[in-house]
Amino acid sequence: MFNDYYVQFPEVICHEYTHAVVGHMNPLIGGVGVGGAINEAIADVVGIVFKHCGHTLPNSKGPWWVGNSRDLSAGFSKAGFNRDTVPRIDFDGKTTNDNGHVHHNSKFFSHTFFLASDYFKHDPVHEKQLLKLWWKTVETLDDITVDGFVKETMEVANSWDFGPIYSAALKNAWQTVGFQELMKSYE
Numbered sequence: 001m002f003n004d005y006y007v008q009f010p011e012v013i014c015h016e017y018t019h020a021v022v023g024h025m026n027p028l029i030g031g032v033g034v035g036g037a038i039n040e041a042i043a044d045v046v047g048i049v050f051k052h053c054g055h056t057l058p059n060s061k062g063p064w065w066v067g068n069s070r071d072l073s074a075g076f077s078k079a080g081f082n083r084d085t086v087p088r089i090d091f092d093g094k095t096t097n098d099n100g101h102v103h104h105n106s107k108f109f110s111h112t113f114f115l116a117s118d119y120f121k122h123d124p125v126h127e128k129q130l131l132k133l134w135w136k137t138v139e140t141l142d143d144i145t146v147d148g149f150v151k152e153t154m155e156v157a158n159s160w161d162f163g164p165i166y167s168a169a170l171k172n173a174w175q176t177v178g179f180q181e182l183m184k185s186y187e
Contacts, residue, residue, distance in 0.1 A: 007068035011047035018043040026138050032099040035144045040106030042138055045113045048072060049131045052124055065120075072114045090161060108177065110147065117164075117171035130169070133162055134160060147182065150174055154186050 009067050022029055029035040041148060044066045052063065064073035098104065120126035136159075137152045154174070157167040167186065175183050 002018075012067040012069075013050040013052040015043040015047035015066055017149035018046040022138060026141060027140065029144060032102065033104070033144075034146055035104035036099050036128075036147075037140070038109055038141075038144070040102050041109030041113070042134060044070060044072060044106060045131060045134055046111040048113075049127055050109075051129060052122075069184070070110070071105070072110045072127070074107070075111065096106055108146070112170075112173045112177050115176050116169040119169035119172055129162065129166065133157055133166055133170075150179055150182060158186070166174070 019039060022042055029039045029040065039066055045067050048064060061068050062071065062073075065071050113130060116130050117127050120130075133153065133156050136156045137149065141149060141152050141158065143149075143152070153170055154167065156162065158164075158171045171183050
């Protein structure tokens with residue numbers, strides 16, 4: 001039976017469509033573990049930017065909520081990555097850890113996007129550029145690890161397409177979520 005509750009949120013439809021596009025672009029990002037968390041975060045970010053472009057319905061919880069499921073503005077720390085969560089019961093009655101806690105762990109990456117957007121006071125022009133940066137990272141990502149994604153976002157941010165202001169925004173965001181040591185190499 002199809003659960004149509006979430007079709008009332010255009011950003012969720014955009015989120016789900018994004019999974020297909022990401023899977024086509026970078027098949028290394030599967031639906032499990034860190035790759036699955038990155039995939040979920042990219043889909044969340046695309047949905048949020050779509051939402052911020054005025055494509056939303058009044059029943060959404062807030063500007064950084066994907067439907068009524070995840071609030072990207074809520075804090076998350078490196079210490080929390082891969083922490084144990086309570087297994088959920090799926091519709092077949094089996095317990096699951098959500099393919100390596102991909103939905104829980106995606107907040108680590110998507111909250112970093114929120115923080116980078118916050119650096120620009122959530123200006124839509126900069127937010128679209130940040131999305132472009134995140135997307136370019138997925139296109140070029142080979143190291144499907146947390147550190148690999150962090151490093152690749154910084155490499156993309158330092159490219160000629162984006163410039164120092166985006167590098168500064170990302171560096172600040174990654175430091176805030178716990179990558180102070182890794183960010184020293186970008187000083």
